[in-house]
Amino acid sequence: MMVKTGSEVDPLREEREGKVQEVGSQAVWSLSSCKPGFGVDQIRDNSLETYWQSDGPQPHLVNIQFRRKTTIQDVCIYADYKLDESYTPNRISVRAGSHFQDLQEVEMVELNEPSGWVVIPLKDSNERPIRIFLVQVAVLSNHQNGRDTHMRQIKIHSPVETSITSALNLPPFSSVQLGQYSCIR
Helix, strand or coil, rough: CCEEECCCHHHHHHHHCCCCCEEEEEEEEECCCCCCCCHHHHHHHCCCCCCCCCCCCEEEEEEEEEEEEECCCCCEEEEHHHHHHHHHHEEEEEECCHHHHHCCCEEEEEECEEEEEEEECCCCCCCEEEEEEEEEEEEEEHHHCCCCCEEEEEEEECCCEEEEEHHHCCCCCHHHHHHCCCCCC
């Protein structure tokens, strides 16, 4: 597993280039705890100035539950040690499954004073993006043995399926009648 971190990492570039799409808006988000005004809305508002702040014992959990089975390529987390110090996650476990009772750890990540986006690829045993109903991000420990955690943003990326016309660099079909030939069944 190759986790990408740092200020040079820009997961939004792949979105702009059409390689991945952010699918977090298709899910129901829940948190193990949060301080009032520092919850799901802040972790999903596309602002690096706001953040989720947990309020309780570790592990701190972010649950992302999809209505249908979804292909997930990576989880992107924005963390900033310079701003958040002891609130910054140090060890993160990413778990996936069909429901809460069958969650399996997919990745364990150790962060060393992160400043920027952390991209955690989620692959199955055949090195393909995973297909799941539920992703859980668990903060197991913070820097300086901090109790509560700050996470500024989380993005969930799904690969963009390419049609035969884009794979062959052909122009897109312009009519409904021709569009029926855009994929092979």
